[in-house]
Amino acid sequence: MTPAPLDLHDIQGLVARGYGHLSAASFLLLTIEDAAAGRRWLSDVSGAVTSAEARRPNRALNVAFTSKGLERLGLERRTLELFSNEFVTGMTTPHRTRILGDLEENAPARWEWGGEIGPSVDAVLLLYALVDRELSLFEAEQTAALPQGVSVARRLGTSDLDGVEPFGFRDGVSQPFVEGLSKTGPPESTVRAGEFLLGYENEYGLYTDRPLLDPSTDPAGVLPRDAAGSDRADLGRNGSYLVLRQLRQNVGRFWQFVDVATRRADGSSDLAARVRLAAKMVGRWPSGAPLTLAPDADDPALAEANDFAYHEHDRQGARCPIGSHIRRSNPRDSLDPRPGSARSFEINRRHRLLRRGREYGPPLSIEQALAGDDSADRGLHFICLNANIQRQFEFVNHTWLNNPKFADLYDDADPLVAPSAPYGGTFTMPTEGVRERVTNVPRFVSVRGGAYFLLPGLAALRYLAALR
Amino acid sequence: MPYQSALTIVAPVVPGAVDDLKALLATMGDGVANGSVLDFDALSDVHFARLIVVDEDRDSAGEPLPASLILLSDFDVSVETHLAELVDTAGTGIDRLFGHCEGYPTGEPTRQERLEYLTGRRVKEAARYVNTTGRAARQIRQEAELRDAIEDSLDRSPHDGADPAAVRRSVRKLVGQELAWAREPAERPGLLARVRELAHLVAIPLLLLPLLPLALLAAPIYAFILRKHERRDQAPHEKPGEELVQELARLEDHVVQNPFTALGHIKPSRFRRLSLIVILFLLNYATRHFFNRGNLAGVKTIHFARWVFIDDRRRMFFASNYDGSLESYMDDFIDKVAWGLNLVFSNGVGYPKTRWLVFGGAKDELALKDYLRLHQVPTGVWYSAYGRLTAVNVKQNERIRAGLQGNLSPKKERAWVQSL
Numbered sequence: 001m002t003p004a005p006l007d008l009h010d011i012q013g014l015v016a017r018g019y020g021h022l023s024a025a026s027f028l029l030l031t032i033e034d035a036a037a038g039r040r041w042l043s044d045v046s047g048a049v050t051s052a053e054a055r056r057p058n059r060a061l062n063v064a065f066t067s068k069g070l071e072r073l074g075l076e077r078r079t080l081e082l083f084s085n086e087f088v089t090g091m092t093t094p095h096r097t098r099i100l101g102d103l104e105e106n107a108p109a110r111w112e113w114g115g116e117i118g119p120s121v122d123a124v125l126l127l128y129a130l131v132d133r134e135l136s137l138f139e140a141e142q143t144a145a146l147p148q149g150v151s152v153a154r155r156l157g158t159s160d161l162d163g164v165e166p167f168g169f170r171d172g173v174s175q176p177f178v179e180g181l182s183k184t185g186p187p188e189s190t191v192r193a194g195e196f197l198l199g200y201e202n203e204y205g206l207y208t209d210r211p212l213l214d215p216s217t218d219p220a221g222v223l224p225r226d227a228a229g230s231d232r233a234d235l236g237r238n239g240s241y242l243v244l245r246q247l248r249q250n251v252g253r254f255w256q257f258v259d260v261a262t263r264r265a266d267g268s269s270d271l272a273a274r275v276r277l278a279a280k281m282v283g284r285w286p287s288g289a290p291l292t293l294a295p296d297a298d299d300p301a302l303a304e305a306n307d308f309a310y311h312e313h314d315r316q317g318a319r320c321p322i323g324s325h326i327r328r329s330n331p332r333d334s335l336d337p338r339p340g341s342a343r344s345f346e347i348n349r350r351h352r353l354l355r356r357g358r359e360y361g362p363p364l365s366i367e368q369a370l371a372g373d374d375s376a377d378r379g380l381h382f383i384c385l386n387a388n389i390q391r392q393f394e395f396v397n398h399t400w401l402n403n404p405k406f407a408d409l410y411d412d413a414d415p416l417v418a419p420s421a422p423y424g425g426t427f428t429m430p431t432e433g434v435r436e437r438v439t440n441v442p443r444f445v446s447v448r449g450g451a452y453f454l455l456p457g458l459a460a461l462r463y464l465a466a467l468r
Numbered sequence: 469m470p471y472q473s474a475l476t477i478v479a480p481v482v483p484g485a486v487d488d489l490k491a492l493l494a495t496m497g498d499g500v501a502n503g504s505v506l507d508f509d510a511l512s513d514v515h516f517a518r519l520i521v522v523d524e525d526r527d528s529a530g531e532p533l534p535a536s537l538i539l540l541s542d543f544d545v546s547v548e549t550h551l552a553e554l555v556d557t558a559g560t561g562i563d564r565l566f567g568h569c570e571g572y573p574t575g576e577p578t579r580q581e582r583l584e585y586l587t588g589r590r591v592k593e594a595a596r597y598v599n600t601t602g603r604a605a606r607q608i609r610q611e612a613e614l615r616d617a618i619e620d621s622l623d624r625s626p627h628d629g630a631d632p633a634a635v636r637r638s639v640r641k642l643v644g645q646e647l648a649w650a651r652e653p654a655e656r657p658g659l660l661a662r663v664r665e666l667a668h669l670v671a672i673p674l675l676l677l678p679l680l681p682l683a684l685l686a687a688p689i690y691a692f693i694l695r696k697h698e699r700r701d702q703a704p705h706e707k708p709g710e711e712l713v714q715e716l717a718r719l720e721d722h723v724v725q726n727p728f729t730a731l732g733h734i735k736p737s738r739f740r741r742l743s744l745i746v747i748l749f750l751l752n753y754a755t756r757h758f759f760n761r762g763n764l765a766g767v768k769t770i771h772f773a774r775w776v777f778i779d780d781r782r783r784m785f786f787a788s789n790y791d792g793s794l795e796s797y798m799d800d801f802i803d804k805v806a807w808g809l810n811l812v813f814s815n816g817v818g819y820p821k822t823r824w825l826v827f828g829g830a831k832d833e834l835a836l837k838d839y840l841r842l843h844q845v846p847t848g849v850w851y852s853a854y855g856r857l858t859a860v861n862v863k864q865n866e867r868i869r870a871g872l873q874g875n876l877s878p879k880k881e882r883a884w885v886q887s888l
Contacts, residue, residue: 089710095718099793399795404724433882434630437619
């Protein structure tokens with residue numbers, strides 16, 4: 001059965017691509033104080049939104065709203081409640097802070113934005129340009145165009161670290177392929193469009209919850225109609241949920257920890273052992289080469305290698321530990337039922353994320369990190385797109401990353417990104433004999449802000465701009 | 469030692485006392501029991517326990533169904549011993565709780581009165597699931613200690629490159645000094661109990677065999693009626709409100725395990741009620757004799773579960789203790805045993821539409837998840853004797869102990885060392 005073609009002209013460009021060629025980017029968090037002003041601004045900006053049809057644009061602009069933002073634009077509460085519960089109630093409910101590990105120093109009460117303090121985060125304007133100078137101009141134009149009643153609550157700047165995340169590892173190698181987009185990949189990592197876009201069939205062959213409106217609320221016929229065949233207007237179609245989290249990376253603490261953990265008996269640093277432990281925690285070497293394919297040493301020739309599975313050659317994790325970051329954020333074929341089979345991949349495809357994040361802050365070399373020069377704020381503005389926040393983003397965080405019991409482990413939460421309390425400060429590396437392990441792994445990543453957004457389709461943006 | 473037993477007490481609450489009772493339960497814990505009023509830790513060999521309040525309701529004919537206080541526990545002693553301990557160690561707690569219920573003796577009840585009251589409200593489970601039959605709570609806790617001790621010793625003196633036989637020798641030496649009990653196999657249920665299980669295993673098919681021709685003859689008629697019901701039954705997809713979801717979620721994910729309790733009306737027809745009785749009878753037979761080694765048809769995250777009829781079989785509740793989040797639990801069922809869920813719960817009002825009893829239904833992911841949330845009962849008072857262990861951890865600890873005993877082939881010895 002051929003899948004329904006995607007309405008590329010109605011989908012925001014960020015779904016189709018991360019704009020890798022646009023090395024400069026900034027994300028403006030906006031506060032909408034006045035509904036009419038917000039709609040006026042949206043009406044102007046919606047004409048400038050980059051769609052998925054645009055290939056290699058010189059600039060790109062995308063826009064997304066929190067549920068509070070939609071309400072502030074004037075969307076009725078009962079319409080808003082047709083969106084998913086996670087989106088409507090937001091990232092900071094007591095239960096969600098528990099499953100996302102946003103406790104203690106990560107608690108929303110301490111966030112710089114999106115938490116309990118600071119201005120309301122109603123929308124995010126994502127701006128991309130070829131170089132920094134271009135971006136400054138673009139940003140100046142966009143902020144000048146904000147009417148009274150819409151203001152920038154916070155600017156999230158980004159830096160181009162050339163595809164390497166702040167700890168020093170190549171990032172963004174593994175992405176799912178979205179069925180219906182031009183870029184195609186192997187079937188095991190090609191995911192139905194409905195996993196990322198509302199209004200399309202998902203991996204279950206079903207439609208994820210979406211707001212279907214009485215056609216009388218859209219007399220001008222701006223919105224697409226329900227793909228399932230009813231005459232209702234679909235406010236969600238071609239939209240996606242965008243998760244944004246500012247993750248501060250404590251690069252100094254990371255390299256100091258692996259350095260101390262791998263010192264020789266005489267107290268001197270063991271460079272090879274240090275990089276090996278760090279690579280074991282990540283699951284890839286600094287170049288990006290996966291440990292499953294390059295178990296003993298880094299191999300830059302495999303930097304982009306992503307065509308591998310775990311079950312056949314690395315079932316016990318003697319190469320890539322079960323608890324390593326990449327193995328638990330994308331277990332490929334290693335989970336029940338029947339690891340190593342197409343069934344295992346099928347389950348895995350129900351928990352994939354399209355990652356669109358960007359690094360921020362100045363780079364730091366390993367030497368600088370070890371020297372303790374780590375005062376600057378640096379990390380990742382994590383962005384992912386998904387259609388079911390609970391089954392995708394939250395599941396991956398809670399059941400795979402933060403879960404000390406992932407894949408039959410005991411006390412091993414993600415060594416790189418999970419909060420270490422109350423369980424999970426252990427990292428186990430299986431070998432052919434007795435396992436190696438390190439204990440009391442501290443927290444290297446802290447959450448500085450976050451929110452759930454809706455990245456609406458272009459028609460939905462026009463509909464929202466025309467609300468009365 | 470007998471097999472694990474279960475207790476289910478269902479006591480109707482005095483009209484007007486429900487709010488008071490709920491307020492009392494709220495002081496006893498917020499997701500995990502805090503030991504006040506009723507301290508399950510003080511009882512012998514309890515695995516799990518919970519207290520819930522089921523709200524009053526009306527059946528399909530408009531007849532009132534009372535609110536009930538329900539006490540559930542899983543333990544290793546006999547039901548009689550467990551009940552006696554309950555009244556002996558927690559008599560005043562029992563008074564405070566069941567004092568809200570119909571017919572509870574007033575004033576200062578005697579031990580005997582308490583015992584008679586509880587015994588009189590005991591309900592037999594229609595079906596039960598035990599992760600691994602015959603594995604005691606004490607054994608589970610001991611084996612967790614054993615693993616911790618072994619891991620600590622391996623951390624203290626790494627065995628890089630040592631041959632497996634040498635590693636195992638040194639672990640056995642450690643155990644021999646500090647944890648001598650681990651050199652012996654765990655205690656198993658006695659011969660009498662095992663013979664009784666075997667007798668049950670054989671007797672049921674023998675008794676049912678004569679009915680087989682009749683069942684075969686009736687099958688097409690059953691199928692015809694079933695399809696008629698399935699086409700007619702209403703299955704509106706309702707979404708739970710955000711407040712309800714938050715109220716339920718507030719109690720979840722405090723330890724690595726969670727309780728799940730759900731209650732629903734059985735579809736009001738003799739056909740559905742009879743179907744469910746037969747299905748649960750067969751299910752209980754299957755879990756008792758076949759799904760009793762850590763795997764419920766592909767799901768390995770459940771410690772204990774039960775299915776219980778209440779209100780003269782007009783309502784049924786399901787209660788389980790599982791690992792991970794509710795989201796992962798539901799995904800597990802949808803992905804692995806949707807058919808099993810359908811078989812039982814499609815006899816409940818409002819369940820997503822099934823075909824031929826096993827198809828469809830739970831395969832409608834969001835319809836099922838919303839249905840379960842809407843039928844969930846908050847489990848405010850929940851006790852777990854080993855909240856930091858998953859069922860898989862428990863099983864692995866058991867294997868580690870087993871590997872200490874006797875002689876192993878070099879291959880098995882290597883696998884055992886690798887599994888530490």
